[in-house]
Amino acid sequence: MRFGVVRFPxxxxxxxxxxxxxxxxxxxxxxxxxxxxxxxxxxxxxxxFSYGDxxxxxxxxxxxxxxxxxxxFAESGGPVFGICNGFQVLCEAGLLPGALLPNDxxxxxxxxxxxxxxxxxxxxxxxxxxxxxxxxxxxHTTGRYFAPAGTLPEDQIVLRYAPGQNPNGAMDDIxxxxxxxxxxxxxxxxxxxxxxxxxxxxxxxxxxxxxAMVPA
Amino acid sequence: MTGAAPAARHRELxxxxxxxxxxxxxxxxxxxxxxxxxxxxxxxEHCAYKHSKKLLRLLPTEGPxxxxxxxxxxxxxxxxxxxxxxxxVESHNHPSAVEPFQGAATGVGxxxxxxxxxxxxxxxxxxxxxxxxxxxxxxxxxxxxxxKGIGHYGNSIGVPTVGGEVMFEQAYEQNCLVNAMCVGLARxxxxxxxxxxxxxxxxxxxxxxxxxDGIGGASVLASAELSEEDASKRPSVQIGDPFxxxxxxxxxxxxxxxxxxxxLQDLGAAGLSSSSSEMxxxxxxxxxxxxxxxxxREGDMEPFEIMISESQExxxxxxxxxxxxxxxxxxxxxxxxxxxxxxxxxxxxxRVFDGDELVGDMPVEALVDDCPLYDLDPVEPDxxxxxxxxxxxxxxxxxxxxxxxxxxxxxxxxxxxxxxxYDSIVGSRTVRRPGTADAAVLVLAGDGGRGALAVSxxxxxxxxxxxxxxxxxxxxxxxxxxxxxxxxxxxxxxxxLNFGNPExxxxxxxxxxxxxxxxxxxxxxxxxxxxxxxxxxxxxGGGPIYPTPIVGMVGKLxxxxxxxxxxxxxxxxxxxxxxxxxxxxxxxxxEKLRGRLAGGLPQLDLPAQAAALEAVRxxxxxxxxxxxxxxxxxxxxxxxxxxxxxxxxxARIQLSAVDEEALFGEGPGGVVVSGPxxxxxALPGAVGIGEVGGDVLEIGGAAAVPxxxxxxxxxxxxxxxxx
Numbered sequence: 001m002r003f004g005v006v007r008f009p010x011x012x013x014x015x016x017x018x019x020x021x022x023x024x025x026x027x028x029x030x031x032x033x034x035x036x037x038x039x040x041x042x043x044x045x046x047x048x049f050s051y052g053d054x055x056x057x058x059x060x061x062x063x064x065x066x067x068x069x070x071x072x073f074a075e076s077g078g079p080v081f082g083i084c085n086g087f088q089v090l091c092e093a094g095l096l097p098g099a100l101l102p103n104d105x106x107x108x109x110x111x112x113x114x115x116x117x118x119x120x121x122x123x124x125x126x127x128x129x130x131x132x133x134x135x136x137x138x139x140h141t142t143g144r145y146f147a148p149a150g151t152l153p154e155d156q157i158v159l160r161y162a163p164g165q166n167p168n169g170a171m172d173d174i175x176x177x178x179x180x181x182x183x184x185x186x187x188x189x190x191x192x193x194x195x196x197x198x199x200x201x202x203x204x205x206x207x208x209x210x211x212a213m214v215p216a
Numbered sequence: 217m218t219g220a221a222p223a224a225r226h227r228e229l230x231x232x233x234x235x236x237x238x239x240x241x242x243x244x245x246x247x248x249x250x251x252x253x254x255x256x257x258x259x260x261e262h263c264a265y266k267h268s269k270k271l272l273r274l275l276p277t278e279g280p281x282x283x284x285x286x287x288x289x290x291x292x293x294x295x296x297x298x299x300x301x302x303x304x305v306e307s308h309n310h311p312s313a314v315e316p317f318q319g320a321a322t323g324v325g326x327x328x329x330x331x332x333x334x335x336x337x338x339x340x341x342x343x344x345x346x347x348x349x350x351x352x353x354x355x356x357x358x359x360x361x362x363x364k365g366i367g368h369y370g371n372s373i374g375v376p377t378v379g380g381e382v383m384f385e386q387a388y389e390q391n392c393l394v395n396a397m398c399v400g401l402a403r404x405x406x407x408x409x410x411x412x413x414x415x416x417x418x419x420x421x422x423x424x425x426x427x428x429d430g431i432g433g434a435s436v437l438a439s440a441e442l443s444e445e446d447a448s449k450r451p452s453v454q455i456g457d458p459f460x461x462x463x464x465x466x467x468x469x470x471x472x473x474x475x476x477x478x479x480l481q482d483l484g485a486a487g488l489s490s491s492s493s494e495m496x497x498x499x500x501x502x503x504x505x506x507x508x509x510x511x512x513r514e515g516d517m518e519p520f521e522i523m524i525s526e527s528q529e530x531x532x533x534x535x536x537x538x539x540x541x542x543x544x545x546x547x548x549x550x551x552x553x554x555x556x557x558x559x560x561x562x563x564x565x566x567r568v569f570d571g572d573e574l575v576g577d578m579p580v581e582a583l584v585d586d587c588p589l590y591d592l593d594p595v596e597p598d599x600x601x602x603x604x605x606x607x608x609x610x611x612x613x614x615x616x617x618x619x620x621x622x623x624x625x626x627x628x629x630x631x632x633x634x635x636x637x638y639d640s641i642v643g644s645r646t647v648r649r650p651g652t653a654d655a656a657v658l659v660l661a662g663d664g665g666r667g668a669l670a671v672s673x674x675x676x677x678x679x680x681x682x683x684x685x686x687x688x689x690x691x692x693x694x695x696x697x698x699x700x701x702x703x704x705x706x707x708x709x710x711x712x713l714n715f716g717n718p719e720x721x722x723x724x725x726x727x728x729x730x731x732x733x734x735x736x737x738x739x740x741x742x743x744x745x746x747x748x749x750x751x752x753x754x755x756x757g758g759g760p761i762y763p764t765p766i767v768g769m770v771g772k773l774x775x776x777x778x779x780x781x782x783x784x785x786x787x788x789x790x791x792x793x794x795x796x797x798x799x800x801x802x803x804x805x806x807e808k809l810r811g812r813l814a815g816g817l818p819q820l821d822l823p824a825q826a827a828a829l830e831a832v833r834x835x836x837x838x839x840x841x842x843x844x845x846x847x848x849x850x851x852x853x854x855x856x857x858x859x860x861x862x863x864x865x866x867a868r869i870q871l872s873a874v875d876e877e878a879l880f881g882e883g884p885g886g887v888v889v890s891g892p893x894x895x896x897x898a899l900p901g902a903v904g905i906g907e908v909g910g911d912v913l914e915i916g917g918a919a920a921v922p923x924x925x926x927x928x929x930x931x932x933x934x935x936x937x938x939x
Contacts, residue, residue, distance in 0.1 A: 009551060010459050012374030016644045019662065049372045052459025108367050108637045139371070139639045193641045198659060198777060200641070200649070 001212050003027035004040035006070065006086075008061045012048030013192055017083065020192035023205060024212035032061070035069040042079040042123075042211050043070050045086030047139075047190055057100065057142045058088030067093060079123045079211060080184045084140055087176075087186030095184045096177055097156070098147030103140070104169030110139040112200060114162035115175045115189055122158055122178050124185045126210045134159075134203035136189040138167050138175075143188040145170040145177070152177060159187055225249070229256035235588060242582035250520035250568060250576040255583065257486035257524055258493060261752055264587035267718040268750045271592065271728060274735045279744030281707045287498075289333040289410055289482060290400070291746020293707040295772060297665045300404045302336035305344070305397035305673065305712045305768045307751035311453045312394040316361030320394045321369040321456040325528050327398040328375065329482035332465050333531065335408040335472045336400030339643055340658060341370045342673040343380035343396050344712075344766045345634075348389030349606070350626050350937040355384065358392045360938065365456075366396070367637040372458035373465065377638035378646055378656035379671060384626045385678055385808075386605055390756020395712045395749075397673050397768040401663055406472055410481040411498035412534050412560050417478055419492070419503060419558040420543060423464045423530040427513030430454035430487070430526025460529040467550035468531060476539050476546070483530040489523045489583075491532045492558075493566050497584035502563035508571045509557045519570045534560060594728045595721035600815065601760070602681055607811025615853070615879055615918040618806065620929050622850040622880060623857055627805055629933035630861075652862065653781045654701035654846050657773070668776035670704030672769055676849070677714075677762030679882075682803040683817040684726045688733030688765050690817075693825050693884040694848065695769045696741055700829045701844040701887060702779040703836035704771030708746040709738060711767050716760025718752050726763040727752075734765060740822040741829070743769070778839035780889075783862025784908040785842040790893040791856075791867055792902040794832055796824050797847060799881025805849045806880045818883060825885055831900060832887050840895040847886030853879040853915060855888050860913045861927045867913055869906035874918035 003021035007014045007029045014029060021027035021044060030043070032050075037043070050061035061067060067089065074080045074095050082090035090096045103109060114135050117128040128134070145168075152174075159176035166173045168188070176187030191204025226236040229252065239247050239255050247255060257263055265272065277285045283300050284292035290304040308323025324341060331338045343366055348355035359382070370377045375398070412419070430453065471477050479499070481491045488505065496503045507522040517525075535543050540556065547554035561567070566583060568576035609621050622628055635650035647668060648657035655672040674695040680687030696706055711734060716723040738745055754761040773779060784791075801807050802814040836844055843863065847855040852871075860867055871878055889896060890908055897904060914920040 009463050010372070012372075012462075012639075012642050016642065019644065048374060049459065049462075052372065052457070054459065107364070108371055108639070110636055110639050110641065137641055139641065141371075190641075193644065196644075198647055199644060200646075 001025040001041050002039055003042050003044055004030040004037060005044045005046055006030045006032060006066055008032045008050035008064060010049045010052050011046055013190060014046040017044050017046040017192040020195045020208050023195055024208045030066055032064040032066045035065045037069050037073050042081065043073060045080065045082040045089050047084035047086060050085055050089065058085060058092040061089045062092040071095065074184050077181065077183050081124060081211060082186035083190055083192065084188055087188060088142065090184060090186045096179055096186045097151045098145055098177065100142050101144040101146050102142050103144055108141045109167050110137065111167055112137045113165045113167055113189065115159045116162055118160055119155060119158045122182045122185060124207050124210050125158055126213065128206050133162060134206060135201040136191055136194040136204045137200065138189050140188055143168040145174040147171065156180065158185055226252060226256065230260060231256050235259055238588060242579060242586060248576065250523060251578055253520040253524050254489040254576065254578060257489055258583045259587040262485050263490055265750055266587055267590050267592060267752060269589050271731050274731055275745040276735060276738050277744050279708060282744050282746060284334065286747045289330045291708055291710060292334060292407060293746060293770065295665060295669065298404050299660065299663060299665045300336065300402045300407055301669060301707065301770050302331050302334045302400040302402065303397065303710055303768065303770050304330050304747045305395050305710045305766060306749040307712050307714060308394045308396065309391065309714065309751050309754055312362050313392050315453045316358045317365040318453050318455055320362035320365035322454045322528050323394050323396045324366055324369040325456045325458065325461050326484050327396045328373065328461065329531065331398045331400035332468050333410065333480050333482040335406045336402035337469055338375045338398050338400045339645060340399040340656065340671055341375055341377045341396060342671060342768065343377065344673050344675060345382045346388040346393035346677065346764060347384050349384050349386055352389060355389060356938055362394050363634050363637055369456055369458045371639040373462045374642050376640045376642045376646055378640050379650055380673055382631055382634055385762060387602060387762045390758055391754045391761050393714050393764060395766045397710065399671055399770055408472055408477060408480050410479055410495050412479055412495035412501050412503060413499045414478055414536060415501065415560050415562045416537065417560045418535045418537055418540055418556045419505065419560065420533050420535050421510060421530060421555050421557045422533060422547065422552055424457065424460050424527055425511045425513040426522055426525045426527045428517065428521060428525060431521055431524060454526050454528050456528050463550045463552050464529055464531060467547055467552040471543060471546055476535065476543050478534040478536060480531060480533045483532060485526065487525045493580050493583040495532065496566060496580045502561040502565045502580060503558055504561050504567045504569065505558035506569045506571065509555055511553055511555055519568060519575045523568060592718055592724035592728060593721050594725035596725050597722040601722055602813055604811050604813050605808050609809040611810055616921055618880060619853050619857060619919055619921065621809060622805055622854050623926060623930045624933040625805055625809060626934055626937060628850045628854055630931045632931060633934045647776045648702060648779055648781065653779065654698040655704065657702050657776055657779045659776045667772055667774045670699045670702045670771045670773055672698035673766060674698065675764055675766040677764035678808060679803040679817060680730060680765060681762040682814045684729035684763055685733040686817040686820060688730040689737040689820065689822065690884050691765055691767045692734060692737035692741065695767045696829050697846045697887065699769055699771040700832040701836065701846055702773060703833055704773040705833060706741060706743045706769045706771045709743045709767060709769050710746060711748040711765055713750045714754055714761060714764040714766065715752050716755045723760055730763055730765050736822060740826045775837065775839060778837065780836060780841050780844045781862065782845035782859060783843055784859050784865045784867060784890050785863055787865065787909045789842055789890045789908040790896040790904060791869065791888065791890045791906045791908060792896045792899065792904050794887040794889060794899065794902055795885050796828055797883060797886030799851055799877055799883050801877055801881050804851065804880060804882040820884055828885055835889065835899050841889050841891040843890045845888045847888060849882065851880040851882050852886060857913055857926045859888055860923045861930055865908050866910035866923050867906055867908050869914060870916045871905060874915060879918060
């Protein structure tokens with residue numbers, strides 16, 4: 001099992017994501033200008049400020065050569081996991097429904113929050129229990145999830161912020177969603193920053209652990 | 217060469233008549249306009265430290281862990297296991313007072329470049345901020361803008377902001393302070409110096425295009441008092457682009473890792489002029505620069521503008537010709553602009569060409585080393601320098617009311633509004649986040665090191681205003697005490713001296729006494745000063761700022777998993793006070809709220825304070841303490857309240873005295889610890905004061921306040937002041 005973690009210019013959390021993946025499987029960085037996904041079993045689109053988040057968050061990264069390959073990979077059923085800026089990129093790419101809007105505070109927020117696992121029938125949450133709470137930090141300015149009525153079936157909501165902990169005003173406390181094929185997931189919390197109790201929590205490791213169970 | 221500078225132009229550029237004559241003597245002729253512009257910046261206070269250099273020689277700069285001391289882009293100390301830690305604090309006060317968002321953002325950008333210029337990866341930022349009182353609209357604007365700017369830059373570039381401090385005092389109303397500190401990590405063999413070397417080697421400019429932003433920033437903004445017309449100086453404030461810098465960081469670190477560079481230097485104040493002449497000076501060489509090769513943002517820039525532009529996100533490196541192609545290839549991969557703009561010569565002159573035309577020719581020594589240094593003329597003022605602060609709290613309230621008033625004072629209240637706007641966790645090293653412990657703790661396991669670093673930044677200008685010597689000593693002690701509370705031993709210290717106009721005798725006295733205090737405290741603790749920054753002329757319409765030496769320290773601790781937080785953790789744990797702690801209301805936050813600024817601080821026993829720090833460190837390192845928290849602003853009662861709020865637990869406290877001095881008095885040396893009773897009672901010198909439990913902070917005979925109420929006031933104060 002081998003993870004590939006995309007590195008765009010302006011990515012911030014790609015190395016942290018790489019190390020998180022390596023706790024559970026092999027992993028390598030994927031350069032934004034390449035297109036080769038040979039040998040990669042799951043793709044992580046990491047957090048940060050790809051291309052400076054200029055124009056609109058995720059809007060430029062979505063057109064990089066590597067993202068073309070990732071879109072093909074996703075469309076043929078490969079698991080793709082977008083964290084924070086990666087979630088924004090996957091929404092821009094049309095791989096996930098909805099969009100991320102500026103936080104209702106209009107400020108960056110960095111905070112440990114609890115999320116509730118709403119769906120366990122995905123490659124990302126298969127080792128979790130329904131209703132399980134995970135302590136994972138958020139850090140973003142543009143994390144308020146929104147999807148127009150009728151575009152997000154209830155069963156595609158994978159993670160919700162625990163009651164009273166919604167940090168950004170997201171619709172229905174949504175923290176993470178998947179696509180209809182359930183092989184693409186995006187979330188605003190940063191599970192790669194929750195893989196070691198020494199630095200706050202190990203709960204985020206559950207998501208990488210689940211993904212690492214993908215048959216090689 | 218053409219065009220002698222018009223007469224008296226030098227005065228507009230901030231040079232005195234005698235300095236101007238000195239330039240002529242060194243050149244053997246009148247300087248032309250470009251040369252005058254370059255000299256005016258190189259001989260500015262900001263670049264030449266002409267009023268502080270002699271004084272700074274007092275500071276001890278040697279220590280067992282030192283790898284690079286003052287003079288390089290940043291100080292560097294040995295962190296063990298082949299690792300080196302680079303760190304430095306720098307001010308961006310005047311730009312932030314003119315345009316807070318960009319001023320603060322580029323302050324962060326600039327200090328990051330100082331760190332990766334020595335080959336270290338930036339791993340943490342800390343900030344020390346000072347504004348006027350929050351009931352002023354201007355102060356709220358500066359505060360909100362500066363915090364947003366720091367977050368914008370640090371967050372975007374993927375370097376965590378792990379700590380800092382903010383204080384609000386009337387004396388900073390016109391002239392806010394924005395000091396940013398960066399900490400970087402390198403393998404020792406990857407460190408690089410800035411000395412240019414190797415005649416015939418290429419000088420390559422990396423990063424952003426050069427524009428007109430920040431022209432003359434060093435002399436216009438940083439080396440003169442602020443005035444009413446500062447809005448018109450906005451074009452002198454640089455504009456930051458963290459996306460450019462993030463590629464520049466990765467590109468420079470990879471260039472160094474592959475051994476492709478001979479030397480590296482950032483472009484900061486005075487831009488190309490300063491970076492090139494300093495590289496040449498350190499290497500004992502000359503440099504030829506062709507400004508026509510410099511990539512420009514605006515096509516019609518004059519050669520002098522190109523030489524002094526302070527456009528951000530640029531670095532200058534020296535490359536051997538044989539490696540130039542590899543350098544350019546790697547830069548292209550990172551989409552970092554790289555342009556050979558000149559070469560190293562043996563002339564010991566900085567020669568500036570515009571194509572084939574020689575447009576400036578200056579001896580490097582004259583630029584870098586010959587700026588006249590001035591002796592200060594310190595005179596102790598015979599009366600108060602500052603007005604008393606506005607009274608906000610009547611005397612005679614109950615201890616409970618006083619405690620709540622202090623917890624709700626913005627200087628003491630929770631800074632959650634600030635630190636939640638900063639990414640404090642990127643990099644996966646952050647063991648102790650802002651607000652949870654007295655110092656940030658950064659684990660080194662992922663970098664091939666053992667243990668962790670602890671970092672803190674501290675200062676209290678009001679106390680320095682009361683007594684410059686003791687106040688400066690206290691700043692060093694507080695920083696060291698914060699490190700001790702997580703079990704760390706200081707490796708080195710950086711400082712930023714924020715003062716008013718040193719040409720005024722009473723400011724010169726403040727500066728001199730404060731530096732003497734820093735010296736004595738550093739000697740007592742055995743901590744070297746590895747670098748720093750001086751920001752003078754911090755005066756707005758209302759007079760000078762409080763004298764504000766800011767101290768940043770990096771320490772090392774062996775067991776990050778044992779580093780306690782500040783908050784109580786367990787019902788039934790014993791609470792004790794470590795000392796020596798002799799609280800006094802002089803210079804305290806309570807006296808400030810009551811509208812009085814003291815005329816002095818109690819003397820302190822420096823050897824006893826140093827020994828006490830060691831005792832705290834040893835106690836923490838034993839791993840048996842549950843919490844440790846420094847007694848700071850607001851005294852023991854506020855420290856206890858903070859332990860309760862952070863831990864979500866009450867405490868039952870019995871003190872031998874419950875007068876205002878005992879409850880709210882301040883002074884160095886106090887640390888509140890908690891843990892199992894047998895452990896706490898066995899600590900040498902510990903005074904048992906109670907136990908953790910319940911949901912009320914009870915101080916016998918004085919106060920009983922539910923923790924929920926304490927939290928409401930503590931957490932609510934700053935958001936309420938801003939809404």
